[in-house]
Amino acid sequence: MTEATKFKAYAVLNAGEKLQPWEYEPAPLQVNEIEIRVTHNGLCHTDIHMRDNDWGVTQFPLVAGHEVVGVVTEVGEKVTHLQKGDRVGVGWIRNSCRTCDHCLQGEENICRQGYTGLIVGNYGGFADRLRVNADFTYKIPDALDSASAAPLLCAGITVYTPLRTYIKHPGTKVGVMGIGGLGHLAIKFARAMGAEVTAFSTSADKEAQAKEFGAHHYQKWGTAEEMKAVTGTLDLVVSTVSAETDWDVAFSLLANNGVLCFVGIPVSSLNVPLIPLIFGQKSVVGSVVGGRRFMREMLEFAAINQIKPMIETMPLSQVNEAMDKVAANKARYRIVLLSE
Ligand code: NAP
Numbered sequence: 503m504t505e506a507t508k509f510k511a512y513a514v515l516n517a518g519e520k521l522q523p524w525e526y527e528p529a530p531l532q533v534n535e536i537e538i539r540v541t542h543n544g545l546c547h548t549d550i551h552m553r554d555n556d557w558g559v560t561q562f563p564l565v566a567g568h569e570v571v572g573v574v575t576e577v578g579e580k581v582t583h584l585q586k587g588d589r590v591g592v593g594w595i596r597n598s599c600r601t602c603d604h605c606l607q608g609e610e611n612i613c614r615q616g617y618t619g620l621i622v623g624n625y626g627g628f629a630d631r632l633r634v635n636a637d638f639t640y641k642i643p644d645a646l647d648s649a650s651a652a653p654l655l656c657a658g659i660t661v662y663t664p665l666r667t668y669i670k671h672p673g674t675k676v677g678v679m680g681i682g683g684l685g686h687l688a689i690k691f692a693r694a695m696g697a698e699v700t701a702f703s704t705s706a707d708k709e710a711q712a713k714e715f716g717a718h719h720y721q722k723w724g725t726a727e728e729m730k731a732v733t734g735t736l737d738l739v740v741s742t743v744s745a746e747t748d749w750d751v752a753f754s755l756l757a758n759n760g761v762l763c764f765v766g767i768p769v770s771s772l773n774v775p776l777i778p779l780i781f782g783q784k785s786v787v788g789s790v791v792g793g794r795r796f797m798r799e800m801l802e803f804a805a806i807n808q809i810k811p812m813i814e815t816m817p818l819s820q821v822n823e824a825m826d827k828v829a830a831n832k833a834r835y836r837i838v839l840l841s842e
Contacts, residue, residue, distance in 0.1 A: 508525040508526060508527055508528075509525065509526055509527075509528055509625070509629050509630060509631045509632075510523065510525055510629060510630045511523075511524050511525065511526060511565045511625060511628055511629035511630070512524065512565070512628040512629070512818065512821050513562075513563040513564060513565050513628075514552075514553045514560075514562060514563065514564040514566070515562055515563050516562060517553075517554060517555035517560065517562070518553065518554050518555070519553075520822045521553070521566075521628065521821050521822055521825075524563060524565070526563075526565070526625060528625075528631070528633050529633070531576055531578055531633055532578055532633075532635075533578040533579045533580040533581075534578050534580050534581060534635055534636055534637065535578045535581070535633050535634060535635055535636060536574050536576060536577050536578060536581055536584055536590070536633070536634065536636045536639060537574070537575050537576035537577075537631055537632070537633050538570070538572035538573065538574055538575065538590060538592070538631065538632045538633075538634065538639075539572050539573050539575045539630065539631055539841075540567075540570055540571075540572040540627050540629060540630060540631060540632055540841050541571055541572050541573060541648055541840070541841050542570070542571040542572070542648045542649050542651075542652040542838055542839070542840060542841070543567040543569060543570055543571075543627045543628060543652060543818065543838065543839040543841075544569030544652040544653035544655065544656065544657065544683070544811075544813075544836055544837070544838050544839075545569075545683075545821070545824050545825065545828055545833075545836070545837040545838070545839055546568065546569055546653075546656050546657060546683060547682065547683065547684075547744045547766075547828055547829075548568070548594075548656070548767070549566040549567065549568070549825065550825055550828060550829050551744075551767065552564055552566055552620070553566065553825065556769055557767070557769065561623050565625035565626050565627075565628050565629055566620065566626050566627075566628055567626035567627030567628035567629070567839075568592070568593055568594045568619075568620050568626050568627065568655070568656050569591075569593065569627070569652045569653050569654075569655045569656045569657065570591060570592040570593075570626070570627030570632060570652065570655065571589065571590070571591045571642060571648040571649075571651050571652045571655070572589075572590065572592075572627075572631075572632065573587060573588070573589055573590075574586050574587060574588045574589075574590055575631070576633075577636075578636065581636040583636070584636055584639070584641070588641060589641070589642045589648060590639040590640060590641055590642065591639065591640045591641075591642050591651055591652070591654075591655045591801075592627065592632065592634050592638065592639050592640075592655065593638075593640075593655040593656050593659060593791060593797065594619050594620055594656055594791045595610055595611060595617045595618070595619055595638055595791060595793075596617075596618045596619060596620070596624055596634055596635060596638050597617065597618040597635050597637075597638055598610035598613035598615070598617040598618065599613050599614065599615040602614035602615060604793075605793075607793075607795070608793045608794050608795025608796070609793040609795070610638075610793040610794055611663070611790050611791050611792055611793045612790070612793075628818060628821060628839070630841060637794075638794070640655070640797055640798060640801060642801070643801055643802065643804075643805035644805075645805040645806075645808070646801070646804060646805050646810070647810075649813055649815060649838045649840075650810035650811060650813065651801070652838050653683060653687065653811040653813065653836040653838065654687070654800065654801060654804055654809075654811070655797075656791060657683045657684045657687050657811065657836060658687050658691075658800055658801075658804060658809075658811075659791050659792040659796060659797050659800050660684055660765050660789070660790075660791050660792065661684050661685075661687050661688035661691055661740060661742065661765065662691050662792060662796060662799075662800040662803070663789050663791070663792035663796050664738075664740055664763040664765065664787075664789040665688065665691050665692050665695055665697075665738075665740065666695070666796060666799075666800075667789075668737075668738045668761050668763065669692065669695050669696070669697050669738065670737075671696075672695075672696030672697070673696065673697070673698055674696070674697045674698070674737045674738060675697070675698050675700070675735060675736045675737045675738070675757070676692045676697040676698065676699050676700070676736065676737065676738045676739075676740065677699075677700045677701075677702055677721075677732070677736040677738070677739040677740070677755055678692065678699065678700070678701050678702065678717070678739075678740050678742065679702045679723070679739060679740065679741040679742060679743050679747075679752060679766075680702070680703070680704075680741065680742040680743040680744065680766060681701055681702075681703045681705070681708045681711075681712050681715075681835070682742060682744070682828075682831065682833070682835060683811070683828075683833070683835055683836040684742035684765060684766070685701070685703075685742040685835075686711075686712070686715050686811065686812060686835040686836075687809070687811055688740050688742060689701055689712060689715040689716050689717050690715050690716055690809045691803075691804075691809060692716070692740075693715070693716030693717070694716070694803070694807045694809060697738075698718050698719075699716060699717045699718050699719070700717065700718065700719040700720070700721055700732060700736065701713075701715075701717035701719070701720050701721070702721050702722075702723050703720070703721075703722065703723060704722070704723045704747075705831065706722060708720075709722075711812070711834075711835075715812075719732075723747070724751075725748070725751065726750075726751050726754055729751065729755070732755055733754050733755060734754070734755070734756065734757055735755065735757055736755045736756055736757055736760055737756075737757055737759065737760050737761070738760065738761050738763065739752060739755050739756060739760070739761070739762045739763065740763050740765060741762070741763070741764050741765065741766050742765055742766045743766040743768065744766050744767070744768055745768050746768050746769075746770050747768075749770070749772050749773075750773070750775070753772075753774060753775070753778075753779075753784070753786065754778075756782065756784045757782075758782040758783055758784070759782070759783050759784070760782070760784050760785075761784070761785045761786075761787060762784070762785070762786045762787070763787050763788065763789055764786075764787070764788045764789070765788070765789050765790075772786065774786055811835060811836045812834065812835045812836070813835075813836050813837070813838045814833065814834060814836075814837055814838070815837070815838050815839075815840050816837055816838075816839055816840070817839065817840055817842055818839040818840060818841050818842065819842065820839075821839055824837045824839060
């Protein structure tokens with residue numbers, strides 16, 4: 503057990519407020535935990551939803567940050583697979599029951615007892631150090647630099663999971679809605695999986711880069727009439743959109759047997775038209791991050807295929823400016839916060 507010294511963090515004290523320097527006394531290092539010196543944090547739009555308590559679940563003080571890469575500095579006595587100096591990543595999920603059928607299949611993201619995540623009073627990566635259960639940390643492959651690896655730990659796994667699940671064969675027609683942190687990685691992963699990819703964006707200036715990421719086609723997001731050329735053509739549509747839009751139009755993009763998968767989490771609801779749903783055998787599904795099985799696989803897949811996010815870096819001390827940039831849809835395409 504290490505001597506407890508305070509961890510220096512950035513915290514939100516009340517909903518909607520800016521983050522401010524804040525310190526906390528960590529609990530003693532448990533036998534199955536490691537301590538990490540944080541070096542990099544990807545900034546996810548979820549950190550903004552959480553700051554603003556958009557989903558009504560945030561506990562304050564909130565130390566956000568769930569795309570964390572750092573170096574192991576302390577190792578609990580029962581941890582055998584990691585040692586000091588290892589470069590590891592931490593994502594959204596911090597623990598699970600490990601005994602339910604989903605956990606036993608590596609789907610801790612849908613643990614029947616509910617996984618332990620950032621939203622239940624755990625402190626995240628916007629800090630100099632972090633103590634976490636070692637079983638929910640991931641060695642970063644040598645082929646991935648830390649700044650590129652950080653966004654994979656949430657954005658990467660969140661899009662990898664539905665793409666890996668629903669792309670059944672090369673040539674599957676995939677639409678990606680919203681070309682932000684998640685969306686640009688979805689284009690890269692889908693392309694690497696052999697899909698024919700259409701990028702849907704409200705931002706006209708993203709066309710060239712969407713194609714550089716691997717999209718075969720770019721479609722400016724619009725009304726059903728404006729997008730009628732693609733209506734009824736896609737086998738899988740993944741929505742990474744963080745705000746309200748016309749979901750009826752998203753549904754209308756599906757071909758028969760098509761799947762509309764939501765990973766973006768606006769506070770919204772759907773009114774699915776049953777006639778086309780039934781007669782076209784279509785599905786509307788959701789997907790949340792991913793379990794440990796897909797996390798390990800995704801990191802390996804990214805390393806082998808050199809799938810890296812396009813990032814801009816800022817110091818962690820500028821986390822508020824960085825959040826404003828993401829909220830204004832001005833990040834291109836993931837901000838990675840560097841610890842000083
Ligand atoms: P982001 O970088 O801000 O990207 C979101 C994109 O959505 C924007 O770049 C924009 O793309 C599009 N968009 C924004 N406002 C829009 C509007 N009013 N109408 C249509 N499109 C709009 O955010 P992110 O970090 O990728 O996260 C995206 C969402 O996924 C967030 O809601 C986040 O909480 C959620 N998320 C879910 C999971 C999960 O497990 N399910 C995990 C991580 C994140 P264009 O400019 O191309 O239109």
